[in-house]
Amino acid sequence: MVLRTPESEAGAAGLTAILEQPQEASLAFDFDGVLSPIVADPGSSRPYPGVVAALGRLAELVGSVSIITGRPVADVLRLGDLGELAALEHFSIYGVYGMQRWDWASRSVVSEPVPAGVAAARAELPALLDAAGFGGVSIEDKAMSVAVHTRRADAPQEAFAALREPLNAVAARHGLAVEPGRMVLELRPPGIDKGHALESVVAEHRVRAVAYFGDDLGDLAAFDAVERLRETGVFGLKVCSGSDEVPRLAERADLIVDGPPGVLEFVESLNERLK
Template identity: 55%
Template sequence: MGSHTDAHTSTDPLPTPATAAGRAGLDALVADPGRAVIALDFDGTLAEIVPDPDQARAHPDAVPALAALAPKVASVAVITGRPAEVAVHHGGFAGVPGLEHLVVLGHYGAERWDAATGTLSAPAPHPGVAAVRAELPALLERAGAEGTRVEEKGRSVAVHTRRATDPQAAFEALRGPLTGLAARHGLIVEPGRMVLELRPPGMDKGVALLDHARGLGAGTVLYAGDDLGDLPAYDAVDTLRAEGTPGLLVCSGSDEVTELKRRADLEVPGPAGVVALLAALARRLA
């Protein structure tokens, strides 16, 4: 993608965002990193998408890159639909020197884990989740959804179709019934990459990102994601831009989701590309 010579040296090139707003966001981050918030999705962004979500792990270079970058910025926030403790475990974030400025906002911000203290804060779960969990096996059996997998998330439930004989057909067949089930119990359905998640309304990555960035008085915000659930966070960055806070939208590219690519200022090749960008930023800010 070349180097952006206005703000970056040829000895440590950073990729050039494709948009003027993205270039302004990157320049602002480099100029004043102490007020920058770096926000990142987990699955598909810091970790490769795998058939069994329990086996997902952060890219091997992710923690070293984050540990190098986090002390130089106001905050690094991992914003995920997973429980915070699961993301901490799968990311290997606990007890790492340099990650004191890291927070994990789990369940779309309903939970918060702080690396500096190792503490987790969370409200009580929505009662509809337990009701949906109880009805889900019978619904899947009626739908003949062989090969689907239910992921328990505590505050939400996700149905994965990636292992079905025809993953896309199973996804489409289940979308209507799961939407009806969710609605009966006051929940919504969030579609993703071969996954349908049933969760409470009012929980999304955009709300979590806006609360976090505004709470810190962020001077610039970078957000990197890969899936439809990241679009609210993209919207949040656009909101902050409209208020005068520069931002950079990064897409962890894949062949499965194209909508983020159209919105992004900068596309990188999957988690390896995201980690390379974080490492390059850390070197640039050194």
């Protein structure tokens, strides 16, 4: 199995650093769209076949493996079928963009306090969506944030565009920010993003190289973090789990793979080189 080479010089250097000193490398993955295919119902998401086992092999070869996601940790534990991966040293999950954390050692979820504005915004959303009149739009309660999904709406793109302004108004009233994604608009506290979570991983493990795998606009902050870390001497690799829906992420990536199957292929190729 051939390990694909990143197109950028900085990305190639990041991959080389991972291969040369794997115990000083951290690899972090988004969940939806990276480890699991995007589905209309977030509650039915499941990891792509074989990817959890591949991550388990990877976690025994590198310094650390993390999942960094906008989902609550409980969702990943419930949907992810993590098996032996969850028992491996230096495996962790950062949920709700780092506002929650679970790791192999504690086997418990540590959460920051729920911002008051989230509960207030959540209470307003049902009436707002009823008034908008788009059938199939759903609300996902993430405890630390709240998301409005339009993928199952009668007109997904139209609903997504029409709801941005009223949701921005709700967020502004309650001190929140609206973060767009793939047919989803999420209201969450400002200043919370996957980039800060990724930097926490790097600081904790004191790694020499880091790789991040993402697929959506929320992953741009993690790509930003990789670039900041490069300026401090940490080698970095940005991998996009390719999607026509999010060209901005592909434009920033060092390497583009073909969705979750491509992520699996890359991880398996990396495992072959490292073992």
